Amino acid sequence: LAERLSLPIIGPHTGDQYWIDALPQQSAMFGFPPARQFTPTRWLQDGNTVAIGRETLHVRHCPGHTPGHVVFHAPQIDRAFVGDVLFAGSIGRTDFPGGNHQQLIDSITQRLWPMGDQTVFIPGHGPESTFGRERRSNPYVGNT
Secondary structure, eight states: OHHHHTOOOBOOOGGGHHHHHTHHHHHHHTTOSOOOOOOOSBOOOTTOEEEETTEEEEEEEOTTSSTTOEEEEEGGGTEEEEETSEETTEEOOOOSTTOOHHHHHHHIIIIIGGGOTTOEEEESSSOOEEHHHHHHHOTTTTTO
């Protein structure tokens, strides 16, 4: 699609290069048409911004689930797109290559909590919640 429409590929973070390298094997394993490796037009780093239409998202590197996991924060609307770092009542897996439980906890408490208790987060799957609610009740990172 990027080639056909001459679109840039923005991201991921360099820490997740191994996911790109594994695309051919992953697509074959799941019965998808052959996928190939690529080089992003731009790697994402902590502190970058990404524009989507008229909105600007702030990039926060939050390793732990994977080494290069990034979160997109939209402070103007109190929203964060966190992928599989944090869930309502749970946290992400850390059994992927390069995953690290303590690093995930640190990412949540040191990088997400400062975004504010009022911030609604949208996880990779499952219901949304707020950082404040999770700080109070999440059994993995509550009261931190």
